[in-house]
Amino acid sequence: MDSLVVECLQCGSTRFARRTVFRRFDCPECPRCGYVGWAPMLELTEGERSELRELPVEQRRLVSTMA
Numbered sequence: 001m002d003s004l005v006v007e008c009l010q011c012g013s014t015r016f017a018r019r020t021v022f023r024r025f026d027c028p029e030c031p032r033c034g035y036v037g038w039a040p041m042l043e044l045t046e047g048e049r050s051e052l053r054e055l056p057v058e059q060r061r062l063v064s065t066m067a
Contacts, residue, residue, distance in 0.1 A: 007044060009052050010035035 002019040008030040017027035017038065029036045035057075044052075 005041045006038040007041040007049075008033060008035055009037035009039060010057070012049070012053075014041055 003016045004019075004025055005014055006017045006025075006027055007014050011030060011033040013030060013032040015027070015031065015038075017025040020026045027036075027038050030038075037057075039052075
């Protein structure tokens with residue numbers, strides 16, 4: 001199965017997300033902080049990382065789904 005390195009949008013730690021048989025990525029909550037928001041590590045710029053971490057948690061999902 002395919003895997004992807006993802007970054008936690010809360011604390012910045014990285015982990016692997018594995019593709020399921022339904023071709024979606026299965027990425028459970030962050031083992032470090034428990035947050036479930038993530039993005040592919042190679043697709044985020046430093047500016048995007050800072051902007052996302054400055055937003056309140058409730059607004060992060062809205063921003064990440066608009067991209």
